[in-house]
Each structure stands twice: as structure tokens, then as C-alpha cells.
Amino acid sequence: xxxxxxxxxxxxxxxxxxxxxxxxxxxxxxxxxxxxxxxxxxxxxxxxxxxxxxxxxxxxxxxxxxxxxxxxxxxxxxxxxxxxxxxxxxxxxxxxxxxxxxxxxxxxxxxxxxxxxxxxxxxxxxxxxxxxxxxxxxxxxxxxxxxxxxxxxxxxxxxxxxxxxxxxxxxxxxxxxxxxxxxxxxxxxxxxxx
Amino acid sequence: xxxxxxxxxxxxxxxxxxxxxxxxxxxxxxxxxxxxxxxxxxxxx
Numbered sequence: 220x221x222x223x224x225x226x227x228x229x230x231x232x233x234x235x236x237x238x239x240x241x242x243x244x245x246x247x248x249x250x251x252x253x254x255x256x257x258x259x260x261x262x263x264x265x266x267x268x269x270x271x272x273x274x275x276x277x278x279x280x281x282x283x284x285x286x287x288x289x290x291x292x293x294x295x296x297x298x299x300x301x302x303x304x305x306x307x308x309x310x311x312x313x314x315x316x317x318x319x320x321x322x323x324x325x326x327x328x329x330x331x332x333x334x335x336x337x338x339x340x341x342x343x344x345x346x347x348x349x350x351x352x353x354x355x356x357x358x359x360x361x362x363x364x365x366x367x368x369x370x371x372x373x374x375x376x377x378x379x380x381x382x383x384x385x386x387x388x389x390x391x392x393x394x395x396x397x398x399x400x401x402x403x404x405x406x407x408x409x410x411x412x413x
Numbered sequence: 414x415x416x417x418x419x420x421x422x423x424x425x426x427x428x429x430x431x432x433x434x435x436x437x438x439x440x441x442x443x444x445x446x447x448x449x450x451x452x453x454x455x456x457x458x
Contacts, residue, residue: 256447298450348455355452370456375430391437398438398445398452405448 223248227293231282242282246275249294253301259405260305270308274301306343354404362397365390 222230222244234241253274258267277300281287287296355366364383368374374382380390439445 252446255444256450259444259447259451295450295453299454302450302454344454351451351455366452370452376433377430387433388437391433394434395438395442395445398448399442401452402444402448405451 231287231293235282242279245293249297252294253297256298257301257305259402260302261308266308270301270304274304277304302344303340306340306347310340310343351401354401357404358397358400361393362400365393366397369394 222233222241225233225241225244227245227248230241230245234245250271254267254271257270257274258264261267261270274297278297281300287293355363358366361383365379368379368382369376376387376390376394380387383390385393439449
């Protein structure tokens with residue numbers, strides 16, 4: 220059987236029934252996206268490597284314990300675990316007083332709101348998410364609108380195109396440039412809290 | 414975008430929205446999926 224041709228869920232079922240090689244195919248299939256996400260957040264390849272490993276150790280542990288329940292959304296589930304691992308990393312780093320503006324991609328952790336030593340993961344996560352939402356305000360009106368319609372209102376591209384009186388292709392193009400510009404802003408470390 | 418995308422859209426009057434997003438927005442540019450996921454998480458909360 221060529222495992223590479225199987226869906227994520229098919230591979231998961233095979234893995235659960237005892238074929239260990241199926242998980243290797245899943246890891247390889249999603250390696251780049253998971254690693255890129257971690258790397259974008261922590262901006263350090265060695266740290267990203269560690270968090271990537273920890274993420275998949277958790278993934279495997281959860282699957283073996285029957286805690287994977289999101290049928291059809293394996294990548295999103297893995298990314299959520301990676302996201303939580305990244306937040307754990309920032310929180311731990313802050314607690315160890317090793318966070319400085321120069322060695323993390325998130326200046327938010329230097330904000331005075333986080334300096335009282337009683338930070339919870341949820342607060343850190345909310346702060347990161349707040350930063351991202353604020354970054355959207357720096358986009359052009361057209362790009363900001365398409366982001367909000369898609370991610371906040373959950374509209375389809377057909378609906379977005381109709382509401383903004385453009386073609387679907389134009390709406391998709393605006394979204395693409397919005398994401399490219401957001402990525403640039405994140406890379407330039409403009410995620411600084413007000 | 415090249416004409417291939419437009420042609421595809423014209424041929425398929427009701428394309429799957431997520432598939433469109435994946436194909437026309439996320440592919441071909443490193444790092445966009447990461448931004449997409451971060452936005453998804455940020456607007457979920």
C-alpha cells in the first residue's frame with residue numbers, strides 16, 4: 220500500500236491500528252507548514268526545532284491515548300498544539316527573565332503588562348492574538364476588509380466578491396497580498412503593543 | 414495572477430471555497446499558511 224496517497228484520517232486509522240510507519244508519513248506531509256509556523260513565531264531555528272519535536276511528541280501521545288477527535292482537521296489540530304507549545308515557550312522564557320527585545324520575535328513579552336511574573340498561558344495567547352488583530356489595521360482598506368470579512372465574519376470568497384463589487388479573483392488577490400504584507404510586518408517585528 | 418486562475422474560476426461556477434483559498438492564496442509563497450493560521454487563531458478568540 221502506498222501510504223503517501225492516503226488521506227490524513229486514513230493514515231491516522233492505520234497508525235492507531237498498529238502500523239507505526241503511518242505517523243512518519245503524516246509528519247513528513249505536514250512538516251514544513253508546522254515548522255514554518257513555529258519558526259515565524261519564535262524566529263530561532265534551534266528553538267523551532269525543539270518545539271517542533273515537542274509538538275509531535277504530544278501529537279503522538281494524544282493519538283495513542285485516544286484524544287484526537289477532530290476528524291478531518293488533523294493539520295489544524297497539530298498547529299493548535301504547536302501554537303500552545305510556542306506560548307508555553309514564551310511564558311517560560313519570560314519567567315526565567317531571559318526575554319529581551321533582541322532574541323524573540325515578540326516584543327509583546329517586554330510589555331509592562333507581562334512583567335509582573337503572574338502570566339498565564341491564556342493571557343499570553345490573548346496578547347499575541349490582539350497584536351495580530353492590530354496589525355491588520357496597518358493594511359490598506361481593501362486588504363483589511365477582505366481579512367475581516369473572511370476571518371471575522373467567516374464569509375466565502377463569493378460573498379466577499381459580491382459585497383465589495385469585485386470578481387472572486389480580485390478578492391482572492393487582495394487576500395493574498397494582505398497575507399504577504401502581514402508576513403512582512405511580522406518579520407519586521409512591528410508587533411509591538413501600544 | 415495568471416489567466417489560468419481566472420479560466421479555472423470561469424469553468425467552475427461554484428468552486429469549493431476552501432480549495433480556492435488554498436490554491437489561489439496560500440500556495441507558492443512561503444510563510445503564508447503560517448499567517449493564515451495565526452489569523453484564524455486570532456479572530457477565533
